[in-house]
Amino acid sequence: MNAPRYDVIAIGNAIVDVMAPCEEALLTRLGLNRGGMTLVDTERAEELYAAMGPAKEISGGSAANTLAGMAALGAKCAFIGQVADDQLGAVFSHDIRAGGIAFETPARAEDPPTARCLIFVTPDGERTMNTFLGASQFLPPAALDDSVIADAGILYLEGYLWDPEEPRSAMRRAIEVARAAGRKVAFTASESFVIARHGDDFRALMDEGKIDILFVNEHELATLTGEAEFEAGVAKVSAKVPVLVATRSAAGAIAVANGQRAEVAAEPVAKVVDTTGAGDLFAAGFLTGHARGESLERCLTMGAVCAAEIISHYGARPEADLKALVDTRLG
Incomplete structure (x- = not known):
């Protein structure tokens, strides 16, 4: 097998995050799902945007955030996602390419316009996300370049994008292309509501051996397995995927690969400012280590370092030198 041109190619939502601090009372007044992610239509998106205070616009999207972290660590990355030909689409395209990530979609x-996620951040750093998927849910299979997918060591898929029909079809095709080329498929479950809607699909993919690396947090693991007890869920899923990575917020993270297990504590953070993108950047650190053949424990530590950096400031794209932070931590 030829050495891949890219370490990872990801398919995900092409979203611009619009973030603003807020008090708890505003969440209550707007009837928002505190700490969760809710899909909204155009009318609701306009209502929420009007209620926001001064906001900051930062390119986002779960898989795109992961690639931004990987690129900052020196990995070679490519992204597939759909924007519209509008101002936010131009912002997203510029930002991802400026990070050294190939993006040719x-x-x-x-219509509709480029997707945006309206994020309300309370004083404790918790983020409440309201996502208008816009153009991102119209990614057609025709947008895929099979040769580029086959030329990446890992295909990384964002669970959020499994919901709309067109990108779901595109991702199913991408899985077949990657597996035919002998590449690995990584999948992030994204959110419990996605699993509630499409859990049968995800469990079938695992049963068929089509997922090599699965990322979940403890809540997603419980939804996926029906097991309230964490270790019972780990046992059930780790028997079906070669690599399971499960994060537990402040309690750290575990990984199980072919029966071997490793655990790490969360890295210390002076102050949690905004938890947006913590899971995305954890995946960035882990996948970069995995692509380099690092041990499970080192992969987890790289993920924890990246997650700690991202929650120390607003936004889901790194601001500090991730490579320097990882090198300092691991030596």
């Missing part, structure tokens, strides 16, 4: 000329 053509912009969509017609």
Whole structure:
């Protein structure tokens, strides 16, 4: 097998995050799902945007955030996602390419506009996300370049994008292309509500041996397995995927690979400012280590270091030198 051109190619939502601090009372007044992610339509997105205080716009999207972290660590990355031919689409395209990530998906000329996620951040750093998927849910299978997918060591799929029909079909095709090329498939479950809607699909993919690396947090693990007890859930899933990575917020994370297990504590953080993207950046550190053949424990530590950096400031794209932080931590 030829050495891959890219360490990872990801398929995910092309979203611009619009973030603003807020008090708890505003969440209550707007009837928001505190700490969760809710899909909203155009009308609700406009209502929430009007209620926000001064906001900061930062390119986001779960898989794109992961690639931004990986690229900062020196990995070679490519992204597939759909933007519209509008201002936010231009912002997203510029930001991802400026991070050294290949992005060639053509912009969509017609409505709806580029996706945006309206994020309300309370004083404790918790983020409440309200996502208008816009153009991102119209990624067609025709947008895929099979040769590029086959030229990446790992195909990384974002669970959020499994919901709409077109990108779900695109991701199913990408899985087949990657597996035919002898590449690995990594999948992030993204959110419990996605599993509640599509858990049968995800469990079938695991049963069929089509997922090599699965990322979940403890809540997603419980939804996926029906097991309230964490270790019972770990046992059930780790028997079906070669590599399971499960994060537990402040309690750290575990990974199980072919029966071997490793655990790490969360890295210390002076102050949690915003938890947006913590799981995305954990995946960035872990996948970068995995692509380099690092041990399970070192992969987990790289993930924990990246997650700690991201929750120390607003936004889900790294601001500090991740490579320097990882090198300092691991030596």
